[in-house]
Amino acid sequence: MPDVQGLRLGTFAGMPALLLEAQGARAAIAVHGGHLLSWAPDGHEDVLWLSPALAPAPAAIRGGVPVIWPYFGRQGQGDDVPSHGFARTVRWQVASARRDADGSLRLTLAPPALDGLPLTLRMELHVGATLEQRLVTTNTGDAPVVFTQALHSYFRVSDVHRVRVQGLDGLRFLDKNDGYAEHPQRGDWQLDDARDPGRSDYIYRDAPGRYVLDDAGLDRRIELVTGGSRSLVVWNPGEASAERSSDMGHGAWRGFLCLEAANAGPDRIALAPGATHTLMQQVRVLPRD
Numbered sequence: 323m324p325d326v327q328g329l330r331l332g333t334f335a336g337m338p339a340l341l342l343e344a345q346g347a348r349a350a351i352a353v354h355g356g357h358l359l360s361w362a363p364d365g366h367e368d369v370l371w372l373s374p375a376l377a378p379a380p381a382a383i384r385g386g387v388p389v390i391w392p393y394f395g396r397q398g399q400g401d402d403v404p405s406h407g408f409a410r411t412v413r414w415q416v417a418s419a420r421r422d423a424d425g426s427l428r429l430t431l432a433p434p435a436l437d438g439l440p441l442t443l444r445m446e447l448h449v450g451a452t453l454e455q456r457l458v459t460t461n462t463g464d465a466p467v468v469f470t471q472a473l474h475s476y477f478r479v480s481d482v483h484r485v486r487v488q489g490l491d492g493l494r495f496l497d498k499n500d501g502y503a504e505h506p507q508r509g510d511w512q513l514d515d516a517r518d519p520g521r522s523d524y525i526y527r528d529a530p531g532r533y534v535l536d537d538a539g540l541d542r543r544i545e546l547v548t549g550g551s552r553s554l555v556v557w558n559p560g561e562a563s564a565e566r567s568s569d570m571g572h573g574a575w576r577g578f579l580c581l582e583a584a585n586a587g588p589d590r591i592a593l594a595p596g597a598t599h600t601l602m603q604q605v606r607v608l609p610r611d
């Protein structure tokens with residue numbers, strides 16, 4: 323563990339974690355899954371939601387920012403592989419850490435290599451009043467490799483029925499609950515879509531890379547800016563599915579909305595030998611006007 327001011331090992335929600343105290347924000351990262359558990363800019367409640375009913379390791383952590391890699395769901399895989407890839411259920415290592423002159427913290431973490439997979443991954447995190455997270459994938463083999471991925475952020479909201487997502491109007495989305503049929507988005511995203519009330523599992527195509535989650539109940543807006551991604555997944559399971567889940571907690575599904583910076587569905591990355599791809603997200607809390 324590098325000796326850096328504002329960085330120490332401890333526990334968060336009962337899990338071994340790196341605890342960060344940067345200028346402008348506090349954060350926690352689980353070594354299990356390289357999983358950002360918490361990011362709370364000064365003056366704000368945690369921006370991320372973490373389940374009150376977490377399943378014990380080595381299960382994937384429900385909440386925070388799961389790293390979905392090297393495939394989204396089981397895209398392009400057989401039925402016998404873990405959903406969303408292996409990165410979120412293995413122990414990661416800290417490769418480097420430093421404190422910038424402005425007091426923000428920069429960390430690089432990586433999962434172990436997987437036998438037979440000619441891809442490597444590292445995650446770069448920059449923690450301060452703005453959060454920046456990058457997934458950097460390199461093809462170490464001698465043939466092109468196709469992969470999919472996501473930063474599967476669970477944003478904490480006052481009540482998922484009362485928030486809106488701006489930046490999607492006019493886009494087209496693939497609806498997983500409708501056999502991936504394509505539909506147009508009209509206006510802001512809201513949970514109570516007349517066609518599919520009370521749940522959302524949409525892959526927005528050709529997404530522009532800037533979205534605002536407007537939450538009157540918490541009196542804040544969360545701005546998400548993405549790069550290296552042409553898809554945004556907007557997911558909330560809705561009541562029926564959430565209440566069947568063993569790791570969400572009764573009623574807790576109302577307290578989050580996932581906005582996932584992704585390469586998924588038709589947006590696959592074909593990486594040439596030796597080439598590198600970076601998926602990036604930046605998150606800021608904005609006041610409401």
Ligand SMILES: O=P(O)(O)OC[C@H]1O[C@H](O)[C@H](O)[C@@H](O)[C@@H]1O
Pocket residue numbers: 382395405406498523555556557580582
């Ligand atoms: O339960 P998990 O494996 O963590 O997946 C949680 C969710 O991830 C994404 O949002 C997918 O689009 C959903 O279909 C899936 O249910």
